[in-house]
Amino acid sequence: MTPEADSPAPEQSAIPRHIAVVMDGNGRWARQRGLSRVEGHYEGRKATRRLVEECVDLNLGFLTIYTFSTENWARSQEEVAGLMFLIRTALAAEIEDLDRNNVRFVASGRLSELPEELQQTIAEGRAATADNTGLVLNMAVNYSGRGELADACRRIAEQVAQGRLSPDDVSEASIAESLYQPWMPDVDLLIRPGGEMRVSNFLLWQIAYAEIYVCPVLWPDFRKSHLHEALDWYRNRERRFGGVR
Secondary structure, rough: OOOOOOOOOHHHHHHEEEEEEEEHHHHHHHHHHHHHHHHHHHHHHHHHHHHHHHHHHOOOOOEEEEEHHHHHHHOHHHHHHHHHHHHHHHHHHHHHHHOOOOOEEEEEOHHHHHHHHHHHHHHHHHHHHHHOOEEEEEEEEEEEEHHHHHHHHHHHHHHHHOOOOOOOHHOOOHOOOOOOOOOOOOOOOEEEEOOOOOOOOOOOOOOOEEEEEEEOHHHHHHHHHHHHHHHHHHOOOOOOOOOOO
């Protein structure tokens, strides 16, 4: 795995610890070419693989990809079925390569609502890569930022009801500890291909101080060079976290 020749790697110190990506534009890409939306998603899979490969080469710590939102169930039955099949088969095909490259795979979302076959593949991917120490690849599937916060509040309410937590002790820290992946750091850089200026209910808690990079390229056309452009942009940001410099 090597960076594209036209994309010199940024300095290691300038690389964000956690990148999150909204993989947007598959449907528009397909429509422009007279293809079905499902065909666009299949082409988008190639872009996802390129992204993961480059994050491995850059020794990135954490990468979260927005694979399927809870709102996506409202799409046509054909598209949803195609997406469920694609996610399962793509993950199954990549597990061995992820393991070989020391990638740890995890998934975030309401996983119990997914088809059983996909749940099984996710479990197999997590088990096969659990001991890896390189990039953590977090797949947000059947995911909603508001849903994650609601689930966190439900866990906290259960602790209060059981007398294990006082209402006075509910804090930002206790909420963070109740998220799907509480051990993962907050997002430093959120990348939004496709040109849309919104976060789409993605990691609402974790992106509180993320730098948000929007680019017009549709996801299937996203190349390693586009990732480097985002990293170069990030390197020039002044992150104040509410302070003054």
